Amino acid sequence: SLGTEMLAWGEAVLGVPVNEFYGQTECNLVVSSCSDLFPARPGAMGKPVPGHDVRIVDGEGHEVLDGTTGHIAVRRPDPVMFLGYWRNPEAIERKFIGEWLITGDLGRRDPDGFLWFVGRDDDVITSSGYRIGPGEIEDCLLRHPAVALCGVVGVPDPVRTEAVKAFIVLKEGVAGTPELARAIQDFVRTRLAAHEYPRHVAFVEELPMTATGKIIRRALRERGGV
Structure with missing residues (x-):
């Protein structure tokens, strides 16, 4: 959407x-x-x-x-x-x-x-009993001034079943630091429900995309802890 x-x-x-x-x-x-x-x-x-x-x-x-x-x-x-x-x-x-x-x-x-x-039925994240769609989180992330592109998936978590992970392409000239990752997490936490913020943030150079410009979340899930 x-x-x-x-x-x-x-x-x-x-x-x-x-x-x-x-x-x-x-x-x-x-x-x-x-x-x-x-x-x-x-x-x-x-x-x-x-x-x-x-x-x-x-x-x-x-x-x-x-x-x-x-x-x-x-x-x-x-x-x-x-x-x-x-x-x-x-x-x-x-x-x-x-x-x-x-x-x-x-x-x-x-x-x-x-x-x-x-979200697609297989893209919905199950975390601590909540069913979380990635779209709303991605929309929130894109409002952060450092974020150019992002994709959100669920990754295995021994306590929550799955945890929210964000793969983020930063805008040109912005460095991906632990401090920025925490700032982005706080940005989402204060705008969405507490269970929706990304517990894991990975800065990447690019995202896997289809020919029509859709993020291939399956490929991101396969990258897991990268």
């Missing part, structure tokens, strides 16, 4: 509000922001596009309460929903819970109907 910094950059440099949208190959463009209808909320994906029934459901396909994290799901039939995976009926069956296509992403809905992306 686009954070505050990216939305502000779009308006300042391009002179237009950025309309964000959400979907996946199997069912694309089902949630969107639309500046002609309502102002974007930084961090939110927007609202369901007319013609699509998008809800937050639990593992049994029941809709959850606003503010509760669950599966982002799309009710079938839907005009942009795929027909199936080629010669793989087992994968098709796993993709649905009853009438709901399960995207594999976790999110939540607020009382005003905005949908918020928490």
Whole structure:
């Protein structure tokens, strides 16, 4: 999801509000922001596009309460929903819970109907009983004046199951010191919940990225204690 910094950059440099949208190959463009209808909320994906029934459901396909994290799901039939995976009926069956296509992403809905992306199901960090999405932490880190780019993952922790770790690319001319790492941790700790701040910080030269500019968190998890 686009954070505050990216939305502000779009308006300042391009002179237009950025309309964000959400979907996946199997069912694309089902949630969107639309500046002609309502102002974007930084961090939110927007609202369901007319013609699509998008809800937050639990593992049994029941809709959850606003503010509760669950599966982002799309009710079938839907005009942009795929027909199936080629010669793989087992994968098709796993993709649905009853009438709901399960995207594999976790999110939540607020009382005003905005949908918020928490993370891929396998990217969500489980720490001390909390389920933590990396996106909100990354958005906070990017507001620190020394941070150019960052990626957040969970790493094994014997007490908490997982601990939050931030891989950070610093802005040009900034040195990665233990003092700066502590300052960045404090920056997040005072702006987000106490369990969300990165207990580990690694300064790196670059982050593994897809061709479309998305951080490959799996690669960061594999680096673990680097």
